[in-house]
Amino acid sequence: MAIKLFDSLTREIRELRKPDPAHPQDIFSFYNCGPTVYAPAHIGNFRTFVINDVLRRLLELEFGAGKVKHVRNLTDVDDKTIRRAREEGRPLVDVTKQWTAKFHADCAALNCLPPHVEPTATGYIKEQVNMIEVLMEKGNAYRAPDGSVYFKVSSFENYGRLSRVKERELQPGSALAGKVTAADADEKEDVSDFALWKSHKPDDGDNAWESPWGRGRPGWHIECSAMSKAILGDTIDLHTGGEDLEFPHHDNEIAQSECCNGVTFARHWFHSKHLLVDGKKMSKSLGNLYTLDDLVAKGFSPMALRYALLTAHPRKQLNFTLDSLHAAESALASLRAHRASLASSPAAHDTFAPVITALQDDLNIPGALGALFTIINRKTGEPDLASFDRALFVLGLDLTVAAAPKADIPADITALAEKRWAAKQAKDFAAADALRKELAAAGWSMLDSKTDYKLEPVKK
RNA sequence: GGCGCGGUAGCCAAGUGGUAAGGCCGAGCUCUGCAAAAGCUCUAUGCGCCGGUUCAAUUCCGGCCCGCGCCUCCA
Structure with a gap:
C-alpha cells in the first residue's frame, strides 16, 4: 500500500x-x-x-x-x-x-x-x-x-x-x-x-x-x-x-x-489548516488562546488534547472547544476499557488494518478514528491486541498514561471520604449519602469499588 | 479586492452517483445500597438554499446565502 x-x-x-x-x-x-x-x-x-x-x-x-x-x-x-x-x-x-x-x-x-x-x-x-x-x-x-x-x-x-x-x-x-x-x-x-x-x-x-x-x-x-x-x-x-x-x-x-x-x-x-477556538482565530485579545498548561490546569489530560486535535481532517479547520476535550476524555476511557478486554487475546489477524488504511488515504485521521470504533463496536474479526496497539501507536494515543494528572487531595476531603467509607461499611447508607453530597459540594466525587474507593475532582 | 476552505443529527465529524461511519451528549435497560464504572439498546426519510444533469444527487454542474482562513516574518 x-x-x-x-x-x-x-x-x-x-x-x-x-x-x-x-x-x-x-x-x-x-x-x-x-x-x-x-x-x-x-x-x-x-x-x-x-x-x-x-x-x-x-x-x-x-x-x-x-x-x-x-x-x-x-x-x-x-x-x-x-x-x-x-x-x-x-x-x-x-x-x-x-x-x-x-x-x-x-x-x-x-x-x-x-x-x-x-x-x-x-x-x-x-x-x-x-x-x-x-x-x-x-x-x-x-x-x-x-x-x-x-x-x-x-x-x-x-x-x-x-x-x-x-x-x-x-x-x-x-x-x-x-x-x-x-x-x-x-x-x-x-x-x-x-x-x-x-x-x-x-x-x-x-x-x-x-x-x-x-x-x-x-x-x-x-x-x-x-x-x-x-x-x-x-x-x-x-x-x-x-x-x-x-x-x-x-x-x-x-x-x-x-x-x-x-x-x-x-x-x-x-x-x-489552522485551529480555531470557538469558531474564531485564536488571539490574546479574544481571550481564546490556550496553551497545554492552561488546559491541564482545567483538569484535562494532555492525551485528551492530542485526541481532540486529531478529530478533524488535517486539511480542514478544526474548531476547538472545551467540550471537545470532554468528548476526548470519554473516548479515551472507552478505548482503555476496550484494551483491557483484549489484554489476553492472542495475536490474530490484522483486525484493525482499516485504521491504517484510512491514514494512508490522504491522512484521514477522523476516518481512522471512525474505523477504530466501528471495529470495536461490531466485534467483527478476532480480538487482536497486537493490531489494536499498532493502530493506537500510529495515532500516538498512549492509553497507559493516567486519564488526568493526579490532583492533590486535601486532608479534609480525605477525612470526609474515610468517614463515608466507614459509614458505608456499617451500612449506614443515610450517613454515607449525606457525606457523598458534602464531597460533591466541595468539588470531589467518590468512586466506589467493592473493596476500595477513588477520589476525583469534578471536571470544570 | 485576490487566493482558498467549509456549511452533514443537540455538539464534534467521516463519507459516497444508488440511498447517511464514528465520537460526545441524551434516553431506556442490565448490573450495583446510592453514585460511578462496565455492558446492551435507541437517537438524521436527512446532508445551507434554489435550479440543472441523471433511472437515481447529500455526492456532479450552475447560481445564491452564510461562516472561516491566508494575502511579507503567525503552526
Whole structure:
C-alpha cells in the first residue's frame, strides 16, 4: 500500500515517493517547519505538530523505522526571540533554551516522537551564509546600502508558485496595501524582495554574526533552506508546515533553494489548516488562546488534547472547544476499557488494518478514528491486541498514561471520604449519602469499588 | 479586492452517483445500597438554499446565502 497525500503545490492527492529498496541508503526525507522558541507553544501550534507526528509514525510503519528521516527545526533567532530577550534583560540563548525545554516537555506530554534531527538557526549560520554567497554569485541576491542582503524575486521566474502569488496582485482594497510602505521597503529594490541577511541594528544587541556583508543575522526563510540542504540534501521528499507558512515562508524557501541548488527543492508539500477556538482565530485579545498548561490546569489530560486535535481532517479547520476535550476524555476511557478486554487475546489477524488504511488515504485521521470504533463496536474479526496497539501507536494515543494528572487531595476531603467509607461499611447508607453530597459540594466525587474507593475532582 | 476552505443529527465529524461511519451528549435497560464504572439498546426519510444533469444527487454542474482562513516574518 502506498501513502497518498494532498500536495499543496499541485493541489492534488499524490502518492508519496517510496524509498528505493535497491538502494539501502535511500531514505525518505521529511522536513517539518518547527516553532519559534520565545514563548510557550499554543494548541494551534500543537495541532500542526501532532498531525506531523501521526504522519511521521505512518511513514515509519510503511517504509520501516530506519527509512525515514524526520527533521524539525527550532527558530532561535528572529525579531520575536530578540525582542523577548531584550525585554527581559537576558541573553538570547537563555530565552531560547528555556522555551525549547518547555516545547520538548509539551511535545513529550502530547506523545510526539522527537524528530531525528532538530537543528537550530544559530547552529547553522555558516551554512546560511554559504547559501547566500551562492545566491549573490548567481545574481539572485543583492546587497542593500545598509549591508542587508535581499533575494531578488524577479530573478526567479517561478516565484510564488505554491501560493499562486501572481494571481493575487496587490489590490487597493488589500489588507496588505497599507503595510508595505515604510520601514521594510526602503532598502529594497522591490517590495516583494525579502531579506536573506539582516544587517546589525542597535536593538539586536550582541546577537550578530560576521558575514561577507558585515555583521548581522540571517533572515527567517534562509534557515530552513540551509538546514534542509545540510541535513537532507538538495531535494527532499516532503516538506510540511501550517497553512500560514505557504506564503511567504515556503515560497521564499523554494526560491532560495532552487536558485542556489538548481534542482527541485521538495517533491511534495503538505500544509495543515489552522485551529480555531470557538469558531474564531485564536488571539490574546479574544481571550481564546490556550496553551497545554492552561488546559491541564482545567483538569484535562494532555492525551485528551492530542485526541481532540486529531478529530478533524488535517486539511480542514478544526474548531476547538472545551467540550471537545470532554468528548476526548470519554473516548479515551472507552478505548482503555476496550484494551483491557483484549489484554489476553492472542495475536490474530490484522483486525484493525482499516485504521491504517484510512491514514494512508490522504491522512484521514477522523476516518481512522471512525474505523477504530466501528471495529470495536461490531466485534467483527478476532480480538487482536497486537493490531489494536499498532493502530493506537500510529495515532500516538498512549492509553497507559493516567486519564488526568493526579490532583492533590486535601486532608479534609480525605477525612470526609474515610468517614463515608466507614459509614458505608456499617451500612449506614443515610450517613454515607449525606457525606457523598458534602464531597460533591466541595468539588470531589467518590468512586466506589467493592473493596476500595477513588477520589476525583469534578471536571470544570 | 485576490487566493482558498467549509456549511452533514443537540455538539464534534467521516463519507459516497444508488440511498447517511464514528465520537460526545441524551434516553431506556442490565448490573450495583446510592453514585460511578462496565455492558446492551435507541437517537438524521436527512446532508445551507434554489435550479440543472441523471433511472437515481447529500455526492456532479450552475447560481445564491452564510461562516472561516491566508494575502511579507503567525503552526
